[in-house]
Amino acid sequence: MANILIIDDSSSNREFISSVLEFEGHKILQASNGIDGIEMAEIHDPDVIILDIRMPDMDGYETCRIIRSHPLAALTYIIFLSAKGEITDRVTGLDTGADAYLSKPFAPEELKAVVRTGVRTTRECRNAMKDGLTGLWNRRAFDSMLNHEFESAIRYDYPVSLAIMDIDHFKSVNDNFGHDEGDLVLAIIAAMLNKIARPSDLTFRWGGEEFVWLLPHTSLENATIAAERLRSTIESHHFEDVGSLTVSFGITDVKKDDTTETLWKRADEALYRAKDNGRNRIEVAQ
Numbered sequence: 001m002a003n004i005l006i007i008d009d010s011s012s013n014r015e016f017i018s019s020v021l022e023f024e025g026h027k028i029l030q031a032s033n034g035i036d037g038i039e040m041a042e043i044h045d046p047d048v049i050i051l052d053i054r055m056p057d058m059d060g061y062e063t064c065r066i067i068r069s070h071p072l073a074a075l076t077y078i079i080f081l082s083a084k085g086e087i088t089d090r091v092t093g094l095d096t097g098a099d100a101y102l103s104k105p106f107a108p109e110e111l112k113a114v115v116r117t118g119v120r121t122t123r124e125c126r127n128a129m130k131d132g133l134t135g136l137w138n139r140r141a142f143d144s145m146l147n148h149e150f151e152s153a154i155r156y157d158y159p160v161s162l163a164i165m166d167i168d169h170f171k172s173v174n175d176n177f178g179h180d181e182g183d184l185v186l187a188i189i190a191a192m193l194n195k196i197a198r199p200s201d202l203t204f205r206w207g208g209e210e211f212v213w214l215l216p217h218t219s220l221e222n223a224t225i226a227a228e229r230l231r232s233t234i235e236s237h238h239f240e241d242v243g244s245l246t247v248s249f250g251i252t253d254v255k256k257d258d259t260t261e262t263l264w265k266r267a268d269e270a271l272y273r274a275k276d277n278g279r280n281r282i283e284v285a286q
Contacts, residue, residue: 002119005029005046007037007063008081009055017050017081020108021115034058034066041067043199046076048118053082053093061096068097071144075125077118081106131205133183134190142204142212146260149202149216153254161223161253162263163213164271165193165230168246168279170209177242185239189247192237196230220253220284227251227282235280246280 004026008014011032018028029044031037034055041049049067053060060080067073080093083104090101099121100114129141137145146162153160167173167189174182186209193211197203202214215223227249234247250271254263266285274283 002047005049007031008052034063047122049078064096071148077122136205159219161215161218163251165211167209248274249282252285
């Protein structure tokens, strides 16, 4: 089953497409205009978006451009569906960021086949950006997502905080209990991080025992509160066979004169201070 978002101003079109795809077992989301569709794409992260070109206020081309500007949506398969079938329209749609183009009237079997291709393509792309052990985004994904959030924070003047977390003395876990037990610890801590993180937050396994937490629309103070919740949750948890573990954090937020490099450097230096100051603590870089 996949999540399919249909963005079309015609309710009859949406219902017909829904009936075709629901029979395949997919979960269907609907939006009647581009603005609502953009919001739903950000919230629900669909596997495939079926997007009509001709809509009032915001057409499919502009809707596609905005959706594609978000790094997560760059991995979503977008199908343009329209009565317009000329070559120039197809080229415009594909240049805008669509992956496929179907002209009305279409055969239901053709739509189902294109959607199956889209679901498969999206999931393959996402898997390449995910850490296989923890299910968090990987380091490759971090670069594009950080750039997007950083640029948005500067452009629209909203807070974005960055936290780097490291498991204290993790090497001793692998040395004393084996790498399988170490992998289990990493997976459990990743699950704890995802449970505390909000849906709008982005969580990554940076590598080894290091994790990154990107918090859009979050002040440094609130990011520190969230990190403390996670730190205390991990400290109080009993890891079977291993026992107790702790983590250290370095946290900062985006400044007006920042680059992504200076932002990362501050958080990384704060993490080293947390380690030097005894571990199991949070250090904040103002």
